[in-house]
Amino acid sequence: MKFTKIFAAAALTAGLLAPAAWAETRITYKSAKTASSYYQMGVQIAEAMKTGTNGDVIVTVEESQGSVQNVMEVRARGGDYVFTTPPALIGLAQGGKAMFEGKSDPAFDEIRALFPIPSLTMHFVMSEASGVTDFAGMEGKTILLGSGSFGAREGEKYLGLFGLEGKVTIADSELSNAVSALKNGQIDGFVTAGSYPAPNVIEAAASTPVNVISLSEDQVVASKRTRLVIPAGTYAGQESEIVTTSLPVAAFTTTKMDDDAAYLLTKTYWERQGLLKGSAAWWGGVNLQMLFNITTKMHPGALKYYKEIGARLSDNHM
Structure with a gap:
C-alpha cells in the first residue's frame, strides 16, 4: 500500500532515511459545509498536519452536506479518506438503523476512529x-x-x-x-x-x-x-x-488506511494542539477524556499512539 509512505515524517525525524526515498502523502478530509465552524476546523487541522510533518502530509479539506453523506462515502473511498461525524452515527450505520435503514454495507463495519474534535x-x-x-x-x-x-x-x-x-x-x-x-x-x-x-x-x-x-x-x-x-x-x-x-464529534477513517498513517495522523493531531488552540478558541475544549465519547473501535494505528502515551481507553475501542 502506498500509504506506508506517510510514515516518512517520523522516519526522517529519527534520521533513519534519506529524504529522497519518500514522497509527499495526501489525505482527503471530509468535513461540513464551507460556511460552518467544522469546515474551518478542517482547514486548521490541515495546517497543523502540514506544519507538524514538515510538509510530508498534505490534507485537502472537502465540503460536505452532512455527517450522513460522510459515512455513506466510505463505500467508495480508499485509504486516504478521513471524515467527521458524531460517533452515534457509526453505530446506526453498522446496524442499518434510522437514516441508514435499507442502506447497509460491509464497508461500514470497517470504520475506525482516530481522534475527537470539538463537540x-x-x-x-x-x-x-x-x-x-x-x-x-x-x-x-x-x-x-x-x-x-x-x-x-x-x-x-x-x-x-x-x-x-x-x-x-x-x-x-x-x-x-x-x-x-x-x-x-x-x-x-x-x-x-x-x-x-x-x-x-x-x-x-x-x-x-x-x-x-x-x-x-x-x-x-x-x-x-x-x-x-x-x-x-x-x-x-x-x-x-x-x-x-x-453531541460529540470525531474524526474517522477505515481499515483501508495503513497503520503507520493512522498513527502519524493521530500523533500529529495531539502534538499540534498548541497550534490549534492558537488558531481558534474552540480547540480549548478538546482533551483525552473525550475519547470516552467515541463508542466504536479505534484504528490500530491510533490505538498504538494512545497506548504509548498511557491514555485511558474503553473496551469498545479495542
Missing part, C-alpha cells in the same frame, strides 16, 4: 432584559430556533421535554439574524449549537448583556445527550460555569 454544544441564550435564568422562565417569551439544523431540532425537543411546548413564541427568522434581533429586542433569546465558544454567542454577549442558561442534572439526563460544562468566563459577563449538553 456540538447546546447554547440557550437569553437577553438579560428578559429576566430569564432557567428553562421555566422561558414561558411566554419569544425564542428564535432557526430551522433545519441540529440546534433547531434539539432546541425544539428540549422545549417539549421541559414542559414549554406551546408556551413560548417561536420567532419566524433564520439563526443568522439572532444577534441583531436579540440586541433590538425583537426576541428574548435564541438557541444555537456549535463548538464553544460559539462565534454567534460571543457576538451576542459582546453587544448586549445575556444569560446563557444552565440545565439541571435531571434535564441533562432527560435529554439523553452528553453532559458538558462551559467554563466560567468563556463569554462576556459569564461569571459561573454553564452546564449544558453536547
Whole structure:
C-alpha cells in the first residue's frame, strides 16, 4: 500500500532515511459545509498536519452536506479518506438503523476512529432584559430556533421535554439574524449549537448583556445527550460555569488506511494542539477524556499512539 509512505515524517525525524526515498502523502478530509465552524476546523487541522510533518502530509479539506453523506462515502473511498461525524452515527450505520435503514454495507463495519474534535454544544441564550435564568422562565417569551439544523431540532425537543411546548413564541427568522434581533429586542433569546465558544454567542454577549442558561442534572439526563460544562468566563459577563449538553464529534477513517498513517495522523493531531488552540478558541475544549465519547473501535494505528502515551481507553475501542 502506498500509504506506508506517510510514515516518512517520523522516519526522517529519527534520521533513519534519506529524504529522497519518500514522497509527499495526501489525505482527503471530509468535513461540513464551507460556511460552518467544522469546515474551518478542517482547514486548521490541515495546517497543523502540514506544519507538524514538515510538509510530508498534505490534507485537502472537502465540503460536505452532512455527517450522513460522510459515512455513506466510505463505500467508495480508499485509504486516504478521513471524515467527521458524531460517533452515534457509526453505530446506526453498522446496524442499518434510522437514516441508514435499507442502506447497509460491509464497508461500514470497517470504520475506525482516530481522534475527537470539538463537540456540538447546546447554547440557550437569553437577553438579560428578559429576566430569564432557567428553562421555566422561558414561558411566554419569544425564542428564535432557526430551522433545519441540529440546534433547531434539539432546541425544539428540549422545549417539549421541559414542559414549554406551546408556551413560548417561536420567532419566524433564520439563526443568522439572532444577534441583531436579540440586541433590538425583537426576541428574548435564541438557541444555537456549535463548538464553544460559539462565534454567534460571543457576538451576542459582546453587544448586549445575556444569560446563557444552565440545565439541571435531571434535564441533562432527560435529554439523553452528553453532559458538558462551559467554563466560567468563556463569554462576556459569564461569571459561573454553564452546564449544558453536547453531541460529540470525531474524526474517522477505515481499515483501508495503513497503520503507520493512522498513527502519524493521530500523533500529529495531539502534538499540534498548541497550534490549534492558537488558531481558534474552540480547540480549548478538546482533551483525552473525550475519547470516552467515541463508542466504536479505534484504528490500530491510533490505538498504538494512545497506548504509548498511557491514555485511558474503553473496551469498545479495542
